[in-house]
Amino acid sequence: QVQLVESGGGLVQAGGSLRLSCAASGSIFSINPMGWYRQTPGKQRDLVATITTGGNTNYADSVKGRFTISRDNAKNTVYLQMNSLMPEDTAVYYCNALSRDYSGTYYPRFRSWGQGTQVTVSS
Numbered sequence: 001q002v003q004l005v006e007s008g009g010g011l012v013q014a015g016g017s018l019r020l021s022c023a024a025s026g027s028i029f030s031i032n033p034m035g036w037y038r039q040t041p042g043k044q045r046d047l048v049a050t051i052t053t054g055g056n057t058n059y060a061d062s063v064k065g066r067f068t069i070s071r072d073n074a075k076n077t078v079y080l081q082m083n084s085l086m087p088e089d090t091a092v093y094y095c096n097a098l099s100r101d102y103s104g105t106y107y108p109r110f111r112s113w114g115q116g117t118q119v120t121v122s123s
Contacts, residue, residue: 002028002110004095009117012085020080020117022095028110029076033098035106036069036080038091039116049080050098050106063089085121092116 008020024034033052039045048060049069057069068081078095094116096108 002112004028004110004112004114006093006095006114006117009093009119011120011122014086014121014123016085016121017081017083018085018119020082020093020119022078022080022114024076024078024095024097028097029071029078030073032109033106034069034071034078035096035098035108036067036078037094037096037108038089038119039094040091045094047106051078082119085119087121087123090119090121092118 003025005023006020008018010018012018033050035047035050037045037047048063049067050058051069051071059067066082066084069078071078094113096110096113098106099109100106
């Protein structure tokens with residue numbers, strides 16, 4: 001059974017930092033790229049950062065230069081270090097394993113999501 005457990009969210013002032021963690025089942029983690037998504041009420045879930053099994057990373061333009069995704073293969077955990085946070089970063093953050101479609105675009109591999117972790121940035 002797929003297990004994704006996110007943690008590390010909280011309330012922080014603009015300009016502050018948070019580090020999110022996502023613990024994944026070993027069977028998922030070792031063979032898949034991983035990604036962090038975020039979602040605000042009434043909007044779709046957006047992919048903000050990805051990391052391959054080899055450690056190659058990519059970011060949405062909105063977070064580039066401020067967020068850093070990393071993974072610890074020994075702990076089956078992926079992290080999202082978020083610096084210089086802005087109020088528009090306020091969202092529930094989720095992780096998932098990733099697959100690619102025929103065009104090379106990432107999409108979430110599993111329909112089942114974790115509970116997410118709330119990040120709130122005050123101005």
